[in-house]
Amino acid sequence: MIGLMEDYSSWDYLPVDHIRTPAFNSGVVSEASNGNKEFSVSLDAAVPDDILERIFTLLPIASMIRATAVCKRWYSIIYSSRFLWTHMLPQRPWYFMFTSNETAAGYAFDPILRKWYDLELPYIDKSSCFVSSSCGLVCFMDNDNRNTISVSNPITKNSKRLLEPPGETLPDYSTIAIKVDRLSHKYSITVAKSKQVPEDFVRWYFSVYKYDSWSGTWVTSASEVFIGWRGGDDSVICNGVLYCLIHSTGVLGNVNPRHGVIMYDLVGESSGTSLMQTSIPVPCSLTCGRLVNLKEKLVLVGGIAKHNRPDIIKGIGIWELHEKQWHEWHR
Structure with a gap:
């Protein structure tokens, strides 16, 4: 460094x-063919x-x-x-x-x-927040209550505070993602919330909420109860599909792999399809992971865990998802 x-x-x-x-400034230009007479030219x-x-x-x-x-x-x-x-x-x-x-x-x-x-950064009280960006717009979600959300263009200093999303006011885990349409200049924001079912160590509520700038309203896109899995704190939108990182709770013995990725089609709304049925295991045991949109392709960056020591990192891996199969770039 x-x-x-x-x-x-x-x-x-x-x-x-x-x-x-x-x-830029307009200036005075000399024209030799006119007796060195000077005249002002405005670009x-x-x-x-x-x-x-x-x-x-x-x-x-x-x-x-x-x-x-x-x-x-x-x-x-x-x-x-x-x-x-x-x-x-x-x-x-x-x-x-x-x-x-x-x-x-x-x-x-x-x-x-x-x-x-x-x-x-207007509307942001402190740096403890969830952040997502797309085409110059940055979306912030407060880490304390998970319901204070704003969209900002840091360069032009234009900002907007959004209505609070529906669902749990104090979820155990949340994640936010934004996607800007380059043609219409409209944007969509998704918030995924996960909360443990009271007095139940196996089941977790998981819901996806979508905000569209052209309607200015939130809608509940998906809601499901996961068994042995919970939502995480990372998600990204690629080519109209929301990808969310999920974590194994380990209570059912499903400790390897510890992470997975679920998909939700924001355009087709994935009607009637279970989110867990779309789950894709990560390519190897990871200590942590982050999802990245690279030219509308999903890229996973994760810490590779040591064998029999899943909390110890031994390296970093980068993979691209292609037709539900991970292709390794580097480790």
Whole structure:
């Protein structure tokens, strides 16, 4: 890590407001064929809207947001053009880290411009929360009550507090996932809740709730009682399918594998299909696992457990799910 930091000696730390500072200026151009007479040329007047749109699609996201401060015309093109946001070049994901356990403050790193930005996260009281992101939108769920949910664009500073989802107010385990539709700019959020049946060590309630931005309401998508398994704290949406990590409780002797992945079709609603029937065992015994959406493919990153010592990690593995089969990338 130290060597990597030394290679990036040109990194700059900037407040997030720096993204909005003007970056372009019209100037005075000399024309030799006109007796060296100087005249003012406005790039804004010379380039039509459709050409500007295509130029903006080539910019890093931070540079494009900064360009909105140049003039009203550029601001209007960037924020109102559907073509622009649906034809942008793939952006490298930003890295964000909280700097305190008590406050929702932190720094974001732009890997293209190699700059750090100081970001404020509205509606977030502290960093103890569940986080999911998609296409620049970040969704937060408070860790204390699991019902305070907000959606934010950290760059534009636009935020929205959502209605509380239905179901258990204090579940034992919860997970959240968000997915943005690039064409319509609408987004969907899923919350999966798991709670132990009272005085029952075998059965666990498991429910999935879905929020759609175009309707502004929550619906109960699925509800089931698991036997010997419980929900976890990680999920992701890939190509319209919700994947949730589940954990074995061990009370029925099902201790290996300790984890599994269940699937729920958010488009087809998986009507009448048991969630446990969609369960896929993990490729090997894991100490922990995280699900990642990589170009609409499900990727599992997990700590590989030692033989006969399932709580001790001996390495890290990366697998991709293809037609319900795990293909190992690296370990």
